[in-house]
Amino acid sequence: MDKTARLEAKWIIPVSSPPLEDGVIIIRKGRIAFIGEKGGCPDLYCDEIIDCQEQIVMPGLVNPHTHLALSGLKGRIRQGSGFTDWIREVVSYTRKMSREEIISCVKTGIDELVSAGTTTIGDISRSGYSWKSLKESGLRGIVYIEVIGFNRSQREKEMESLRVCAESLASKNGRVIFGVSPHSPYTLSRELLKESYGFAAERDYPVAIHIAETVPESEFIEKGTGEIRDLMIEFGLWDEGWSPPGDSPVKYLNNLGVLKGILGIHLNYVDDHDLALLKENEVSVIFCPGSNQWFGRDIRYPLSGFLERGINVALGTDSLASNWKLNLFEEMRMTNNLFPQLDYHHIIEMCTINGARALNMENQIGTLSIGKYADIAIIDLPDHKIDDPEEYVVTEVDRVRFTLLQGNPIQ
Numbered sequence: 001m002d003k004t005a006r007l008e009a010k011w012i013i014p015v016s017s018p019p020l021e022d023g024v025i026i027i028r029k030g031r032i033a034f035i036g037e038k039g040g041c042p043d044l045y046c047d048e049i050i051d052c053q054e055q056i057v058m059p060g061l062v063n064p065h066t067h068l069a070l071s072g073l074k075g076r077i078r079q080g081s082g083f084t085d086w087i088r089e090v091v092s093y094t095r096k097m098s099r100e101e102i103i104s105c106v107k108t109g110i111d112e113l114v115s116a117g118t119t120t121i122g123d124i125s126r127s128g129y130s131w132k133s134l135k136e137s138g139l140r141g142i143v144y145i146e147v148i149g150f151n152r153s154q155r156e157k158e159m160e161s162l163r164v165c166a167e168s169l170a171s172k173n174g175r176v177i178f179g180v181s182p183h184s185p186y187t188l189s190r191e192l193l194k195e196s197y198g199f200a201a202e203r204d205y206p207v208a209i210h211i212a213e214t215v216p217e218s219e220f221i222e223k224g225t226g227e228i229r230d231l232m233i234e235f236g237l238w239d240e241g242w243s244p245p246g247d248s249p250v251k252y253l254n255n256l257g258v259l260k261g262i263l264g265i266h267l268n269y270v271d272d273h274d275l276a277l278l279k280e281n282e283v284s285v286i287f288c289p290g291s292n293q294w295f296g297r298d299i300r301y302p303l304s305g306f307l308e309r310g311i312n313v314a315l316g317t318d319s320l321a322s323n324w325k326l327n328l329f330e331e332m333r334m335t336n337n338l339f340p341q342l343d344y345h346h347i348i349e350m351c352t353i354n355g356a357r358a359l360n361m362e363n364q365i366g367t368l369s370i371g372k373y374a375d376i377a378i379i380d381l382p383d384h385k386i387d388d389p390e391e392y393v394v395t396e397v398d399r400v401r402f403t404l405l406q407g408n409p410i411q
């Protein structure tokens with residue numbers, strides 16, 4: 001938006017400060033030029049008035065963990081089977097998918113995210129197909145190209161395809177940024193973990209890794225046994241030369257030197273030493289309550305551990321292969337149910353500024369503050385009177401009326 005717009009709202013949740021009743025935001029060239037009470041607003045000429053007198057206005061939500069290409073698996077994967085059975089089912093579906101089907105799944109996922117107020121995402125993509133759709137959608141985000149290769153024989157091919165992707169997609173400009181996702185400690189060899197992380201670090205690409213999501217993962221990294229080993233053998237990926245690290249997944253990645261500054265996804269099973277390493281390495285953690293619930297996991301401990309140590313925690317949905325919706329309002333509600341001691345403001349931070357921090361975008365988005373982009377979610381007020389808009393957002397909201405990205409409506 002090159003023009004100047006004046007947005008008037010019944011409630012504004014800036015996140016960086018307490019909610020504001022009857023507030024005004026001036027948007028100039030896509031950025032916030034003023035936010036405050038009506039009385040304090042300078043009397044400027046505005047090209048457009050955005051009337052939100054019956055709405056709540058808050059920063060667009062940030063969902064740092066999705067796999068949009070899996071959106072077509074919504075409701076198709078059996079719940080209640082073990083983790084490796086889940087992998088078998090997902091692989092059997094995705095192997096059959098054509099390029100067109102994947103792109104259509106990505107678009108379905110984007111539509112669902114937008115209707116739930118999301119303006120920025122971190123998407124993990126094996127094929128890179130979400131890049132173009134994300135660019136076309138106008139959303140902001142990072143597409144992390146997924147690297148997988150447990151058997152050492154896969155290393156060269158994986159690195160070559162990462163290089164090709166980086167050459168064709170990576171650019172420092174624009175709303176969509178190139179990233180790298182070595183999938184997990186149990187799906188990459190030591191060499192490939194180090195090489196893919198090093199490739200990203202040299203070029204300043206952000207890195208995301210799934211870590212300590214399940215008990216079988218911890219067993220495999222600790223002892224080299226269990227259902228993950230069985231799966232590797234079944235898929236013909238087992239490497240006779242691989243020896244178990246004998247550590248927790250977090251300690252293993254730290255020992256390999258691939259933990260620094262990454263986005264750590266899940267981290268459901270961690271101990272005190274792991275938490276200290278996460279803090280020391282400035283890892284941002286993505287907690288996925290909906291996905292945990294989908295799998296039937298009752299995960300509570302780590303969130304309090306992250307928060308006590310001042311580790312940055314954001315909420316993520318993960319994919320529709322292991323969640324019912326791509327809706328951060330749902331994730332906020334689940335977090336509120338799991339941790340009633342957390343205040344509503346803190347839960348909202350986990351879906352806005354903490355997510356922005358996790359994607360290294362905290363200077364641009366995540367709060368409604370002067371100088372930041374006008375990425376805004378606009379929510380209808382209910383029929384009943386509300387005293388605390390933050391409580392309403394966390395406990396009752398499911399979708400938005402519309403969203404703005406740099407001041408422009410997302411279609």
Ligand SMILES: [Zn+2]
Pocket residue numbers: 065066067210265318319
């Ligand atoms: Zn994931």
